[in-house]
Amino acid sequence: MQPTGAAVMGAVFNLDHPAHVVHWHFIDLSVANVVVIGLMLVVFALAIALPFPGAARRRSGGAT
Amino acid sequence: MSAVEKASVEKSSVERSWTARVREAGVAALPPEKLLPDSQPTYVASWIYVFGVASLASLTVIILSGMILALKGPAWWHYTGVGHFFNSVHLWSVELFFFAMVVHLWGKYWMAAWRGGRARVWMTGAVTFLVAVPCALTGYVSQQNFDAQWISTQAKDAMNSVGVGAFFNLTNFGQMYSYHVLLLPLAVVGLVVAHVLLVRRHGVVPPFEPDRRALTALAEEDGAPDLPTPTGVGS
Numbered sequence: 001m002q003p004t005g006a007a008v009m010g011a012v013f014n015l016d017h018p019a020h021v022v023h024w025h026f027i028d029l030s031v032a033n034v035v036v037i038g039l040m041l042v043v044f045a046l047a048i049a050l051p052f053p054g055a056a057r058r059r060s061g062g063a064t
Numbered sequence: 065m066s067a068v069e070k071a072s073v074e075k076s077s078v079e080r081s082w083t084a085r086v087r088e089a090g091v092a093a094l095p096p097e098k099l100l101p102d103s104q105p106t107y108v109a110s111w112i113y114v115f116g117v118a119s120l121a122s123l124t125v126i127i128l129s130g131m132i133l134a135l136k137g138p139a140w141w142h143y144t145g146v147g148h149f150f151n152s153v154h155l156w157s158v159e160l161f162f163f164a165m166v167v168h169l170w171g172k173y174w175m176a177a178w179r180g181g182r183a184r185v186w187m188t189g190a191v192t193f194l195v196a197v198p199c200a201l202t203g204y205v206s207q208q209n210f211d212a213q214w215i216s217t218q219a220k221d222a223m224n225s226v227g228v229g230a231f232f233n234l235t236n237f238g239q240m241y242s243y244h245v246l247l248l249p250l251a252v253v254g255l256v257v258a259h260v261l262l263v264r265r266h267g268v269v270p271p272f273e274p275d276r277r278a279l280t281a282l283a284e285e286d287g288a289p290d291l292p293t294p295t296g297v298g299s
Contacts, residue, residue: 043167047114048111
């Protein structure tokens, strides 16, 4: 990466520190992994809850 | 030999050939209208299948970017901007692959996608996830940096603790690199191809039938006289 680009990205994501960790009993997860797992749960819930575009029309006998 | 007898001999020799037998078995197992259908049941209109397709798209990007990285060698991304770009494409397509695959896997688990003779469809999908984990791990070990050293020594201890350290040496870069660029990708792609073909063969699992006893109880509470016979799938 070019120095300018690296400086911009570094301003957004400061990675120059030890990883933040969520520690609870035997559970030991980095914050980054916890965020990804949380996002997966949210996306999964949305995938179940949100209607698929055109699904109602298909069920009512429209084009497949 | 008459012309009819000659034709009969030629026909039987064709029937005996392994190419004919493989072709006939293939077409019988997966006829063209099943392999490339032009419509799907209404219950396939679900976001869960979008994540299955997103997994396939991510895997395609992983393979293509991995081929470019393999052409240039494992150190290329350390000293060129283009190499760093393709390394990043490779990493983030893996992240997306796992994200989409896990959402698809959760959805199919709660749909009990192994119903109706679809055990192999479910198993190939679940095993793909399990095989993809060491495929990604060997990639992290192949980074050629301190991160790779840390991960390999931690994973070495994990392998030793479960008694398979004699077979997989995580600190052997050559072994891990060949696992990452050949053996495990072959397994993942083979499983994914088998999974997609099995989905085509058996069709997408239909939703659960409504529980008739529960529906009857509800209808009695509402004072409805009778229930129509369930006609199959709903959504």
